Amino acid sequence: MTAPQSTPALGSNRFGRSLLAEFTLEDTVTHLNHGAFGGVPKSVARAAARYRREMERDPTLFMETRFRPLLRRSAQALGGLMNAEAEDIALVENATQGVNAVLRGLDFGPGDEIVITTHTYNAVRNAALYVAARTGAQIVEVPVTPPLDDADALVDHIGKHFGPRTRLAILDHVTSPSAIVLPLERLIAAAKAAGAQVLVDGAHAPGMLAIDLPALGCDWYTGNCHKWLMAPRGAAFLWCAPGLRDALHPLVISHGFEEGYAAEFDWIGTRDAAAQHAVPAALRYREQLGGEALIRTRNRALILEASALLAARLGCEPATSDDFVGSMRTMALPARFGTGEATAAALHEKLRAESAIQIPVRAWGGRIWLRLSAQVYNELDDYARLADALSDQ
Ligand SMILES: Cc1ncc(COP(=O)(O)O)c(C=O)c1O
Structure with a gap:
């Protein structure tokens, strides 16, 4: 996987962290888990x-x-x-x-x-x-x-x-x-x-x-x-x-x-x-943001960039090739992070408590996996923050 580049394909200027102001989500948290329980625009x-x-x-x-x-x-x-x-x-x-x-x-x-x-x-x-x-x-x-x-x-x-x-x-x-x-x-x-x-x-x-x-x-x-x-x-x-x-x-x-x-x-x-x-x-x-197709394309482009960033920075390995990817991606952490459910739970809690990063960390198949989400309010920096926090482990 090549080092991440920010591409213009990521769409309208409204996408990214500044959009958090239009959501009810706490803006001091890096939300990388939209897939679990969603997140709601204030208008909704x-x-x-x-x-x-x-x-x-x-x-x-x-x-x-x-x-x-x-x-x-x-x-x-x-x-x-x-x-x-x-x-x-x-x-x-x-x-x-x-x-x-x-x-x-x-x-x-x-x-x-x-x-x-x-x-x-x-x-x-x-x-x-x-x-x-x-x-x-x-x-x-x-x-x-x-x-x-x-x-x-x-x-x-x-x-x-x-x-x-x-x-x-x-x-x-x-x-x-x-x-x-x-x-x-x-x-x-x-x-x-x-x-x-x-x-x-x-x-x-x-x-x-x-x-x-x-x-x-x-x-x-x-x-x-x-x-x-x-x-x-x-x-x-x-x-x-x-x-x-x-x-x-x-x-x-x-x-x-x-x-x-x-x-x-x-x-x-x-x-x-x-x-x-x-x-x-x-x-x-969603129409007002640019519509379904734009949101889908932009979020997929972002998750691909995000996973490339984590691969380059930490050596994370994706669970699948790109053809199986929507706007979430699961990546295995390198072996140095350890294995087992207790290790995964401790890492999840540490990222939340010390870095205000909300991301699922699970153990299965003998490895520890991050499940990344890319929603309209996310931007590449969110994943860079995750990589920084994990580099400190
Ligand atoms: C594949 C899949 N099926 C079903 C569900 C259950 O969704 P809910 O809790 O909204 O019923 C989830 C929740 O994450 C899911 O990922």
Whole structure:
């Protein structure tokens, strides 16, 4: 990897640390972990607060006349973003709920196989294990072992585990521990060719990758709006292929039962859905920054520069080649940093406490890994600060 250069490809002058003033984030902290719990522009936080105030002024009027239309407006906006019909999109609180709604609604039986990978998010793995334990289905966990540099080989390797018993494949769009953008369309095609249904865990993808939901060919897709799309926490969606809508129900059955997919998911009892109502405000903010394509391109360019910087300064090694990268990247620290979960946890805490750097540090596969995020408010200096702090270790 060559030494980092600052390239003009990084886009509008508004990107970078000065944008932190438009976010609710603490500006004395170097935020390199957008991928975990997001971060919200002030205009979006204000929009959510306005919906909440409106609700509190006249709860009956709001719940009876505004609650559902505002949710449908959010579904419409998400549909516009991902080329989908609003009626195929349900708002849920988070990707974990989306995954659970699908998994727990399917009738698995003994002999059925649910395929996941060793990089499946732990909460999702737990939900699959829960369902398997109650139905006699088997979990097939495909080992995925970085470093990865060959998408064809990865598709072949995972694809070998799809067979006549595969009832469901749960495929990440972007893996959590390793930030790998999987070759999703080809994996979906391989699973479908084996006769399996496919649930995509796209927790990280909206706002990071271009998504055309119907074109993917999967059966269900869940994604968070509260990560890369910059909506408040508690905003996510579950998309369902049109023919499957009537068979999918929320985990909570309420008034909307059998009144259609959207009606069932929109009303799961009285609740505050201000985060979901504020999704269009998040999309408007992103438009104002230059739009989805520019944000995606700029963040990817930045993460590539950032990883080159860490490779040059510290000898960090990326988990994958560039073709598997969105706006996060996982890099292994050199052996001198040690191994094991306790070492990783201590390093994470030290970076936060002594250098005010927020970054996930995890141990897996015998190495310690940094997961870098690049969001619009980050700039190359943020990663240089990380390299400085790690050079002092
Ligand atoms: C791949 C993946 N799936 C699911 C989730 C769960 O997201 P949430 O906690 O919003 O449900 C995450 C969270 O980071 C994730 O990375």
